[in-house]
Amino acid sequence: MIVTxxxxxxxxxxxxxxxxxxxxxxxxxxxxxxxxxxxxxxxxSTSKQSMEEIKKEDSKEVEKLIYKEVETAVELVGQEHIQDVKIVKNKILLVCDTDTNLDALKVRYGTLALIKNDLNNIKIAIDIKYIIESKLNEK
Structure with a gap:
């Protein structure tokens, strides 16, 4: 019984x-x-010109990060094995020889690297969206 x-x-x-x-x-x-x-x-509040300058600086910084990631991916695979390198949307596309050792690339990028083996070459697509976001958040 409850009494109040x-x-x-x-x-x-x-x-x-x-x-x-x-x-x-x-x-x-x-x-x-x-x-x-x-x-x-x-x-x-900042003016439009300063906002545009900030956007340009950010785009240059992102461009440098993408360039560094492409360099590291090429170094991991070995430059002599690379046939072609392209950047498409949010992905780095590497085309390599069939006898290329991809273990280092698999360790570094894990599931972000999609690998397709063809008869003539190996195609590797590396998703750089999350890599760039994490690098920008570090700073």
């Missing part, structure tokens, strides 16, 4: 009023704080 006791005296009524006033005070303080934050952010 209600206190309906003036002390309980005063506590309710104080808690409501405190709640309203917290919301108004939060409102004024956030309005100050938004007004300071609007004053710091």
């Amino acid at each position: 006791v209600k206190n309906s005296g003036p002390k309980n009524y005063v506590m309710k009023i104080i808690s409501v006033v405190a709640l309203v005070a917290m919301f108004t303080a939060y409102y004024f704080h956030m309005s100050d934050e938004f007004s300071s952010n609007n004053g710091k």
Whole structure:
């Protein structure tokens, strides 16, 4: 059996009023704080030219990362075994000789490297999207 006791005296009524006033005070303080934050952010907004410069710098950085990944992939396979290298969308496409040792490449890239054996060559597609995202998040 559950028994509840209600206190309906003036002390309980005063506590309710104080808690409501405190709640309203917290919301108004939060409102004024956030309005100050938004007004300071609007004053710091950058112009379109600086945004374009930032995008250009980011694209150059991504281009350098892609170039480094292609270099490491070619070094892992061995440059003498490479027939062709292409970058298509988010993938590096390597075309190698059939007698190429791909163990180092498999260890480095794991499931990100898709390997297809043909009669004339071996085609390797390396997904660089996640690699670049992880490198950019490191910085």
